[in-house]
Amino acid sequence: RAEPLCEGAVVLRRFASANDAGLLKKIGQVADQAPFRQMKTPGGHTMSVAMTCCGDWGWVTHARGYRYQQQDPVSGDRWPAMPDLFRSLAVEAAAKAGYAGFEPDSCLVNRYSPGAKMGLHQDRDEEDFGQPIVSVSLGTPVTFQFGGMRRSDRPQRVSLEHGDVIVWGGPARLRYHGVLTLKASDHPLTGAYRYNLTFRRAH
Numbered sequence: 001r002a003e004p005l006c007e008g009a010v011v012l013r014r015f016a017s018a019n020d021a022g023l024l025k026k027i028g029q030v031a032d033q034a035p036f037r038q039m040k041t042p043g044g045h046t047m048s049v050a051m052t053c054c055g056d057w058g059w060v061t062h063a064r065g066y067r068y069q070q071q072d073p074v075s076g077d078r079w080p081a082m083p084d085l086f087r088s089l090a091v092e093a094a095a096k097a098g099y100a101g102f103e104p105d106s107c108l109v110n111r112y113s114p115g116a117k118m119g120l121h122q123d124r125d126e127e128d129f130g131q132p133i134v135s136v137s138l139g140t141p142v143t144f145q146f147g148g149m150r151r152s153d154r155p156q157r158v159s160l161e162h163g164d165v166i167v168w169g170g171p172a173r174l175r176y177h178g179v180l181t182l183k184a185s186d187h188p189l190t191g192a193y194r195y196n197l198t199f200r201r202a203h
């Protein structure tokens with residue numbers, strides 16, 4: 001049940017549902033080692049989304065921009081290893097979307113509480129835009145928006161629900177995208193939270 005969302009993007013509805021409890025348990029273990037934190041943008045704003053990372057490379061903000069680095073800036077330690085369950089889910093979703101051989105070296109874990117949002121942006125801190133991005137939604141639903149190659153292109157909206165997986169590659173890889181403000185709701189496994197796992201090949 002792979003439905004195209006736009007050229008280059010494939011939605012796998014509920015692809016992660018069967019493993020939901022296991023994924024959430026692993027998120028908890030990652031956060032025990034590298035706690036969720038609200039990073040500060042280079043512009044000095046505190047992000048409303050709380051983040052942590054696992055895998056070889058973690059996405060972080062710093063004074064002059066954004067980058068992938070191997071150490072958690074809070075602890076100075078390496079990021080927690082990427083759980084096998086995370087990796088296999090991302091690899092299988094990518095293969096299903098036509099990206100056999102995808103090997104993520106980075107997983108960003110985003111945690112949204114009611115009121116949190118993510119403004120329109122492009123993901124362009126990775127080395128090779130030929131590599132896809134796999135995103136996994138867990139918990140409460142949110143409206144996701146994706147536009148075109150320019151910030152001014154009017155975005156389309158799509159609801160992302162628990163277990164939904166999207167693979168972004170090809171011409172969709174550099175589209176502007178974001179998440180509207182999370183509404184208060186309740187999910188049996190996550191309470192008020194929405195989690196998003198984003199798998200990337202950073203280097």
Ligand code: MD3
Nearest residue numbers: 110123133135168172173175177196198
């Ligand atoms: C479209 N996260 O972490 S996932 C991000 O729900 C990010 O937390 C959102 O955007 C979230 O950078 C959206 C869906 C997504 C991820 C990467 C993309 C959509 C994308 C890259 C290119 C185009």
Ligand code: FE
Nearest residue numbers: 121122123177
């Ligand atoms: Fe993004």
